[in-house]
Amino acid sequence: MTLETWLVYLAASIGLSLTPGPNGLLALTHGALYGPGRTLATIGGGALGFMGVIGLSMFGIASVLSLAGELLLVMKVVGGLYLVWLGVQVWRSPAPGGGFGALEGGASGWAMARQGLLSALANPKAILFFAAFLPQFIDPAASLWWQFVIMAVTFALVECLTELLIAGFAGRLSGWLARSGRGFNRACGGVFMLIGAWLPLSRSS
Template identity: 65%
Template sequence: MDFHTWLIYLVAALGLSLSPGPNGLLALTHGALHGQRLTRFTIAGGALGFVVLIALSMFGIGALLQASLGWLAVLKWVGGAYLVWLGIQVWRSPPLGDTLAASAGGPVRAGVLFRQGFLSAVTNPKGILFFAAFLPQFIDPARALWPQFVVMAGTFALVEVATECFIAGAAHRIRPWLQRVGKTFNRACGGVFMAIGLALPLRG
């Protein structure tokens, strides 16, 4: 992956991490209920779950590419259409602040939080569909898949961890902000997805 493509991927990964989703909500909730230190286990579990989804998506795509490079063009256009659809869903979704759990729970163990973060990522049916749509926009079929996987998975995991650590640490402060501007925030994130879905299939 060349540096210019990686920068576009980085911006797209940041947009995905900031958009409303199960793991962002979990980091926000656990940050408010259990504090930032314990919530790091939730975040680590979620990051591992995303790496698993990226691996399943990329190597499934790689198997298709071995059969025919024409599949990459098909995946890009189908994936672009899915990203536009997902952007519309995010645009129309309720503000994240409105869905934050209001009740506190009892003491929890780190392993429980890690498992919750991991399962939240890998059991989200939209997750693998998103990565199957998102990753073909950046895969170079002329290069080995493993190095691209390491770069893409590593970049996304680091961005996700940094974003969710910020969310968890600022949980009490950003909840009122999300309740005030949550709808505008959703529309901004949805607009990013729609722009990616429209623009990236036209590249190269």
């Protein structure tokens, strides 16, 4: 991959990361509930999930999914159910009125990382999206593995920085959340549930 191609890919990755999605919303929610520091586990899990999605897209799983409509529907239903379940958990989370320390035991680092990972993997349409997005930057004459490493690490770092900024922004809202934390949790949880309900009904293409 040439430097010019990588710079274009970097710019595209930044634009993609700034597009609202489940992982950005999860970083916002965890940043508000647990603080930016603990949200690093969520962000790391999500980055690992996106690297997996990029790998699946680059190495041919996307073409299988595009041909097997029934398999894609099953993955949509499973992903949608997970997002609905996650929305219920966020809805029921305690309001962060006592500060971040009051929620210290609310979720383990592993549980937060797992939620970030599964949120990145829950939407199979992401695989199809990356399957259309990545070929624009692939050099067929170069090593596919090496290009995968460059693209996956680049996107993961961009996504981590974007979500860290989102979590930090949420952390600055502690005064407002002390007053309106329950409403914030229910709004975020409701969005997760809406995304989960919409996912199986969305078109495959």
